[in-house]
Amino acid sequence: MPDFALxxxxxxxxxxxxxxxxxxxxxxxxAMHDLVGGTRVIDSMGAFCGPVEWSGWLLGKDALARARxxxxxxxxxxxxxLQWSEIYYxxxxxxxxxxxxxxxxxxxxxxxxxxxxxxxxxxxDAGQSIDRQIKSxxxxxxxxxSAIGDGALxxxxxxANSAIDTVASFAxxxxxxxxxxxxxxxxxxxxxxxxxxxxxxxxxxxxxxxGILPNNPVAQQVAKLNGQINSALSLPVLVQLDxxxxxxxxxxxxxxxxxxxxxxxxxxxxxxxAKEYDDAMAWTxxxxxxxxxxxxxxxxxxxxxxxxLHKDTAGGLPNP
Numbered sequence: 001m002p003d004f005a006l007x008x009x010x011x012x013x014x015x016x017x018x019x020x021x022x023x024x025x026x027x028x029x030x031a032m033h034d035l036v037g038g039t040r041v042i043d044s045m046g047a048f049c050g051p052v053e054w055s056g057w058l059l060g061k062d063a064l065a066r067a068r069x070x071x072x073x074x075x076x077x078x079x080x081x082l083q084w085s086e087i088y089y090x091x092x093x094x095x096x097x098x099x100x101x102x103x104x105x106x107x108x109x110x111x112x113x114x115x116x117x118x119x120x121x122x123x124x125d126a127g128q129s130i131d132r133q134i135k136s137x138x139x140x141x142x143x144x145x146s147a148i149g150d151g152a153l154x155x156x157x158x159x160a161n162s163a164i165d166t167v168a169s170f171a172x173x174x175x176x177x178x179x180x181x182x183x184x185x186x187x188x189x190x191x192x193x194x195x196x197x198x199x200x201x202x203x204x205x206x207x208x209x210x211g212i213l214p215n216n217p218v219a220q221q222v223a224k225l226n227g228q229i230n231s232a233l234s235l236p237v238l239v240q241l242d243x244x245x246x247x248x249x250x251x252x253x254x255x256x257x258x259x260x261x262x263x264x265x266x267x268x269x270x271x272x273x274a275k276e277y278d279d280a281m282a283w284t285x286x287x288x289x290x291x292x293x294x295x296x297x298x299x300x301x302x303x304x305x306x307x308x309l310h311k312d313t314a315g316g317l318p319n320p
Contacts, residue, residue, distance in 0.1 A: 005260055008091075008112070009073055009080035017066075017108075019054040022084060026050040026114070049114035051094065052082065058098070058106040067098040067106050082112055088254070090115040118254050130170050130251055137248045138164050141188065144241040148234050153191045160184035170255050172285050172312045182252050185245055192242040199235040260307040269297040272305070282311035284318060 006013040006022070029045035058066050073080065074093040082091045091112035098108040138161055145157040163181045167173050264272060269283035277285070287295050289306040295318050299305070 004085050006084045008070075008082050008093075008110075009078075011066075011069060011073065013056070016057040016059055019056050022052060022054045024049070024052055024087060049089065049117055051111050051113050052089065052091065053095075053109070053111040055107065055109040058108055060104055063106045064100070064103050067100075067108060070096055070108065070110065071098065079115055080112075081118070082114075085260075088118045090118055118250075130255060131167075134164065134170060134248055134251055137244050137251075140244050141241055141248070144237050144244070147237055148195070148241070150191075150195060153188070153195065156184070156188045156191050160188050169312060170252065172288050172308045173255070174289050174291050175306055176291070178252055178255060182249065185249050185252065189242055189245045189249060192238055192245060196235065196238045196242060199238060261304055262307050263302065263304050264299055265302045267299050269293075269299065272299075272307075273311070276307050277311040279311060281315055284314040285311045287318065288312065 004018070006018045026047060026049040028047050031043040031045055033041040033043075035041060058064075070093075074096040077092060079090050079092055082089045089112070091114050093110065094113045095111040096108065097110075098106050100106055142157055142161060145154050160181070163184045167177060167181060170178070260276075262272065262276075269286045270280040273282040273286055274280040276282075283297055285308050286305060287293060287297070289308045290303075293299070
């Protein structure tokens with residue numbers, strides 16, 4: 001049995017499909033200028049992730065079906081979330097090769113090109129960092145929503161803020177809690193994008209400034225001019241609001257997708273915490289992420305438990 005989970009999109013690798021190792025890393029693009037006198041100037045162009053590739057064995061009666069499922073993902077060429085341990089990337093499958101030996105035994109090799117590294121908050125203070133980022137962005141969205149003055153948008157922002165305020169730590173929140181916040185933020189983006197489309201449509205209708213024509217009534221001309229001015233003023237604010245809300249959406253989704261799932265038959269949360277975090281007192285992290293356990297450290301029967309990426313700092317003290 002593999003000792004870490006590997007998932008690509010909705011494809012969960014299992015048993016010998018999971019390799020013994022997965023290399024990762026990349027390069028720093030450099031522009032080098034050799035000057036007279038032996039002086040060299042090096043400009044950093046940015047960090048780029050190298051391709052992630054591994055190989056394994058597809059075994060069993062569904063080996064061929066699973067090989068074809070992976071090949072379908074390659075054919076689509078869509079961006080997929082690649083996740084293992086504390087690492088997750090947005091990738092596109094560049095190459096997938098399966099060697100049909102038997103219908104039940106198919107070795108494979110896969111190469112993924114990394115579009116972006118989503119492991120933004122790795123580190124001991126990752127939970128605090130993402131909390132600060134999300135709440136800072138929420139405050140910025142609130143200010144921009146007030147400036148726009150759309151009642152429906154303001155209501156959705158208030159609803160999202162209420163959901164965010166209930167989360168003590170995003171890194172240790174239950175999946176259901178993260179899903180609720182994500183839905184609220186998505187609703188804010190949907191409304192902002194609808195308003196952007198409306199403002200664009202209003203500005204695209206402009207044939208003359210304010211519809212000022214010799215025979216148009218003055219009141220009609222003033223109303224059209226006012227609408228055009230409001231659209232022109234609100235459009236950049238709406239676009240920025242959508243971008244900030246999109247960053248919130250990405251950050252929350254990164255936590256939501258990074259959670260590890262562990263199947264356990266009986267046992268207790270302290271032993272699992274000692275295994276996952278090297279700290280038995282971090283069992284409270286597991287209890288928070290699995291509210292169906294009702295803060296009981298003893299696990300009865302076979303259950304699939306969510307293991308957050310980072311442990312909390314409760315020191316083993318329950319806080320239902």
